[in-house]
Amino acid sequence: MVKRELYLKEIRPFYESEMVKVITGIRRCGKSTLLRQIIDEVRDAQVPEERILYLNFEDYKFKAYCEPGAFYEYVESKLTRQEKYYLFFDEIQNVDEFELVVNSFRATHDVSIFITGSNSRLLSGELATHLSGRTVSFRILPFNFKEFCQFHEDRSDYDQLLAEYMKWGGFPLVCKEKEERSKEILLSNIYDSVVLKDIVMRNKVTSPQALERVLDYLVGNSSVTVSGNKISEAISDKHQKVSAPTVYDYIKYVEEACICDKIPRYDIRGKKQLAFEEKVYVCDLGFFYLKKNRVKDEYNYIVETICYNELITRGYKVYVGKTYRGEVDFIAQRGQEKIYVQAAYYLTDESAVEREFGAYRVIEDNYPKYVVSMDKVPLSRDGIIHKNLIDFLLER
Incomplete structure (x- = not known):
């Protein structure tokens, strides 16, 4: 245990x-x-x-x-x-x-x-x-990566464990299973149970089909900006029209069931929270695997989602940072402590390095700034600390 x-x-x-x-x-x-x-x-x-x-x-x-x-x-x-x-x-x-x-x-x-x-x-x-x-x-969230490694105490191949964690997530029941098919069946059952008991029955949802389409969109687009109008357009067709107000109701139900978090953007320069510019993050990567949209940069979404859930697990309150030149993935605050975090899969070339490290160029305060990626070669520069994802997840 x-x-x-x-x-x-x-x-x-x-x-x-x-x-x-x-x-x-x-x-x-x-x-x-x-x-x-x-x-x-x-x-x-x-x-x-x-x-x-x-x-x-x-x-x-x-x-x-x-x-x-x-x-x-x-x-x-x-x-x-x-x-x-x-x-x-x-x-x-x-x-x-x-x-x-x-x-x-x-x-x-x-x-x-x-x-x-x-x-x-x-x-x-x-x-x-x-x-x-x-x-x-x-x-409480499912296992974070450190707890996932503790569960698999007889193994120390962190790269392989991370690959498993990225795919199947950290639900304890799923972690117990050896066969991939068994993991998938359990994940599906957990997902269906949450949707039925904590959303459909609890909120007396009259159109489970519309709810399912909204939920599939939210889970499969973890770390993407969401809006009621955008989702309404994406999931409506000639057979079923789902209005933006209905979408917002369903997003609220999904948040209350703890499947996804919707977090606001924060204007770093103006020091104010921005309405209607929110991102959504799924609580467990196993759900993302079940419902994901197969897109080229899905691993960037995965790394960003892992980092978000890790920060929440550590007790931080998290925002997306907005600057006049772009955004910083996360502003994380815990009491008087404040850090900035950029998350990426690999920094494959100089343009990727510039994108992630350059996001901090317009931020003039002295709070710690991190770039987290899968790269194992240290890339710290200009006072900005680079961390390998595994090291970041396993640190004290």
Whole structure:
């Protein structure tokens, strides 16, 4: 089992906090495993078993507690001592009005509550009203490349591992499989499950076919600028017209299901966020492999998507940087720290080197600037640091 240390170190300071710990992420990315790892650490701190309560609402034996009254009565029956309890509720979105029940436990008992869900609306919708200011959230992704390598601990050929990761991504269930056909079947099943449960059923989508076309476009064009009008034109035909407002609704559903992130451009010179100039990134490269548009520079898209997901995994808030001469792939901020990142597949000639390094020429601040590519020969120049992709992904 891969210990999700990147996430655990962020969550540990809140183990004893009364804040509700909200862990979100796409289905099958490892949220339940992370929850079990937290439980193990709570046990290691000498907390007795009777003060730890775990309910997985995708487990049939807990189906009866998906009704809020039954959920409340069951948990209340376990909180019998005047001591601190640790409550773990997995896939909480399956419980009707769960936010009312969770808030009741928080308000009336000495408890530390951890919840997971496969929909980011946990933060913006259901929890916001009743637990405003009383939650702390953590976004979980499938394995990043370092975790992927830890999973394949008996191998040290990083070039081969990276090639596999670029193709199949980091869903733990997919990583377990040896045969490529089995990997593809599992990926397809995960994808279909997310679309059905977290988009179609949850949002009562009346045209799954139109949704599928929008989703195929978004996933297959990871790292490309998106707009409702552009997608509407690309996917509409004489049989079905999909309007731009409908496209925007579907993009919102896709974001909430944690399949893709839509990130804004940021005007570096004017220091303001730009509307309607956003890029989309898929959460796992396995989905890109399933749905990709086969274009000549797809590996540039892959490297850019890997770098984006890596920055998110490391806790950065990410923007696309806009300058008057072009753009910088990423502005990444974490607290007071700020870095710039350019991502490319290979810098094959001087024009490619100039394109990537030259993007920084109009940026006058002194924050660290990086160019990340597959090239193994160091190419740093003019104070701009070049990093090999594998080194960048494996560094501390």
